[in-house]
Amino acid sequence: MTRMPASTWASLSRAHEERADSLTAGHRARKATRERHAIDDFLYDYYGTRLSVLRRWHPGVDISLEPGPNGSAPHRQWRWYATDADGVVRFHATAFLADRAETVRFIHRLLSAIASRPAFTGCFGLHEWAMVYRQREHRHPLPLRLGQEGTDAVVESHQIRCTHFDAFRFFTPDAVSLNRLRPTRESQLELDQPGCLHASMDCHKWATKLGPAVPGDLALDCFELARDIRLLDMQASPYDFSSYGEPAVAIETPEGKAEYVARQREFSQRAGRLRARLIDVCAALIEGAEPPARLGT
Template identity: 60%
Template sequence: MTTLLAAAEWRARAEAHAERADTLTAGHRERTALGEKHPIEDFLFTYYSYSPSLLRRWHPGPGVELADAAGDPRAGWRWYAEGHEPGSLVVDRDAMEAEKGPMLAVVARMLRLTASRPAAFGCFGLHEWAMVYRQGEHRHPVPLRLGQAATDEVVEAHELRCTHIDAFRFFTPDAVPRNRFEPTRESQPELEQPGCLHANMDVYKWAVKLGPLVPGELLLDAFELARDIRYLDMQASPYDMAPWGGEPVRIETPDGKAEYVRRQRGFAERANGLRRGILDAAFAPTPALQPVE
């Protein structure tokens, strides 16, 4: 069963989507033209390698028929087909399933399993500290806020509890054995949990991979979540991000830990809401997800 959207309605949504995407990517596009970089915001375009133009592309999601779409560029996009009404278009979920079935299954599994688990809030963002532990050269050309020796002392005063492979794989050799977990790509579905900042940033990645199965509004919501999380990730890091609007969250102090966890909880709730919305849109209604406690 599909819902028919009048041309005026869906074109207005598509235009609003493009304007919102342009606003979200304006700073990155301007810096790229000038050959400049922002170590917090530009990360989303380098780490995930998705271009601003991809964000401008609005999709209605499955089960929505776009009326009077003859001649629209979507007619030439992958995984679109003619709808029931003359001149209409719909997302061809069956064709995408036939071509990308295994990938869709992986994404659905990751979203469901991650959201089904209790959130853990005891990591305090120490993954970034573990990436510079006892290391003379660092990933980011930014000074350490406390200096190398004091940074190492913070790591040694805490237990590392990173559950995310794409953070853990950047740990320095001396930091690896200090971590409670040993994340691997194979164990990722079993370890991901909604308190993890990087797992919640990855909701954006999963939304992109699902392409036209995700309504455009959800895609931009996921991008905004990833952007907001990236700020906390760097604010709580050992780097001095104040020159780029990243006033430090001093996780080496009780007050800094409390602020980190408070914001971490908010991100977990937002991410699980997006996981539910994406699963419902791209696949089928899902059972109630684990509440964030």
């Protein structure tokens, strides 16, 4: 285990808080005025992202924090940390695994399975279109760019191949039979693939579930990726986001499809790098660590 001097971890912690504040500035300002945002709110409502958790810097599994002039690192008071007799604080991997073993092993299996597959980039974001197909009431209070009939026509003129259960489960009843696959929670290990925008956004979900085992920079990288992907997800949706100043990615046209696929591939590559690091975190947890002297609360 690598020991980190107090000056280093204090600097990293401050920088992490500043980056987290920058990434969430818009949401925090809107939260103060109770303003809703059809793009960004997804990251907090669907994923249950907590600002206080996002701001908290963690060193990761194999780094211990040396005490400074003011004593041991504040992590000593946090769950799943332990403090040695000399004041060195470290993440207690064994204790964390004892509480979260099933979750860690599932995440490891799922992310490893996704990483082993080629990326499919022929979905064109049609999952969002299938969520409003032949539906008069929609999730977002925004008009449809092509109207209801035009939106339905786009769905009917394409083959839909959604692999992600958490997108498929929001399909309208009429759209379910149009999907070439029938994703379920049980088939997630077999179907999730690296080209899927939602599977890539889920890196943020898995990083959150792995909690303090995930180094701070990796946690924020996953959140930032999810934020960037969410924007494309909505730009390529049937909704008109011009009131947000966001141009549409018109996937019903050849030009829009080309733009979508290019950005989808870029996100897939970014997610692949982050997914590999999350797999490493899981592997380190599963291997375990020698229990330190005293657990924090």
